[in-house]
Amino acid sequence: MNRDNRAANYLLFLFGGIALLFLCLPMTGKVRGFRACAAYLFEPFPYYGSQGLHKLSTLSPDISRLIEADMRVRSLEEELRQTELLRTELESLRRENARLAQNLSLSTSAPSAVGWARVLERDPANWHRSVMIDAGEAEGVELNAPVLARHVGRMAVIGRIVETLEHSSKVLLLTDDLSAVAAYLPGSGWEGLIQGQGSARLRMNYLPVDEPLHAGDEVATSPTSATFPPDLVIGTVSKVFDRDPFLAFQTVEVAMAVPSGRIKEVLILHKRRRGNP
Amino acid sequence: MRPSRVLILFFLALAAEWFWSTYLSVWGVAPQLLLLCTLAVASQSGPVAGQCYGFFWGIFLDVLDVHVFGAAMLILTLTGYVVGGLRRQMDVSGASSQMTVTAGLSLIYWLSLGLAGLVFERQFLWVGWKIFILGTAFNVILAPAVFWVVRRILNPPGRYG
Secondary structure (H helix, E strand, C coil): CHHHHHHHHHHHHHHHHHHHHHHHCCCCHHHHHHHHHHHHHHCHHHHHHHHHHHHHHCCCCCHHHHHHHHHHHHHHHHHHHHHHHHHHHHHHHHHHHHHHHHHCCCCCCCCCEEEEEEEEECCHHHCCCEEEECCCHHHCCCCCCEEEEEECCEEEEEEEEEEECCCCEEEEECCCCCCEEEEECCCCCCEEEEEECCCCEEEEEEECCCCCCCCCCEEEECCCCCCCCCCCEEEEEEEECCCCCCCCCEEEEEEECCCHHHCCEEEEECCCCCCCC | CCHHHHHHHHHHHHHHHHHHHHHCCECCECCCHHHHHHHHHHHHHCHHHHHHHHHHHHHHHHHHCCCCCCHHHHHHHHHHHHHHHHCCCCCCCCHHHHHHHHHHHHHHHHHHHHHHHHHHHCCCCCCCHHHHHHHHHHHHHHHHHHHHHHHHHHCCHHHHC
């Protein structure tokens, strides 16, 4: 019994000491190194688990699903024909836009995608803070790359890449306290700063005091954002806070277009490079 | 404890935590299975096993976190130590006592995470009322099942019963 107690006390000092050391130390190269090493050791676990589940779910397609798939293919082929027409029109408009932008000495940067990835894992204690996805450096994911997700037929910004491993990456969600994005209200054109609260809702500051703002107004990324391409949907104004006489700006609450609890698959864009179309 | 069973429990708990929080969350809330498993191991096998499991499961949780690195390691290690040390004084063989201990420790766990943020990052990392209440409720509901599974893996009836 005494030997067990002694061992328990030694272990408490050892493990507790290590944990406290990590908590006290600033995020230096050595701490990051240990963290990357731990992440590397645990990475195959959710990665191969997710891959395995995905393969299992596609193993036994029955006949009705095949017929359904065939019908969808036909419908998509029809849509594709329409899309071809739209793409030609888009190309023509893009060329015209580039020409006009060049004449006005403006830089243009159309966002291009690295690809889609699935959410590998998330921690219940950090639900609104970060998620791990199954694409990493090997798939071309870069630090600070914008990340989008789809919900009820809409694509919207959900965050950016803050950590990359070989086959997985960590996405810092807009709802995290550390997130801040330059955004604007396309309806009125006013620009502000979106900040995460660590909860489901965002807060948009620095809007003009005398501007009437309404719940339901759409919020999009600003052209001045250093990380995100312009005009990507973020969400809608859900609440306009009462004006504070001591502040020189108005604040609104923003509901994400893609709720952080519903993120299953994400689209990663290439990192934004200013003045480099 | 046989090493194979130790490893099975370790990886099974990780798989369950990952699968549940990724695919089976309800309203964005999932039970904190690794906390439950640490509790179950410590109450059955003592503080040494509880701390070892708690520490390494804590690393897994900390790798996911973008904030205080080391908080889950510390809290789960302490959970293993305290519960393992008090296992002779409290009876956690019945479902009701397991649920009571789980409820108390779940609330302490969420608050400790916030407190770690306050001490080491100067902001209280509040998990939100939804997780605080619903997450605790899920933990309480699952506690008897997790205790039973952990007991079956660590002390199979064929060997001791």
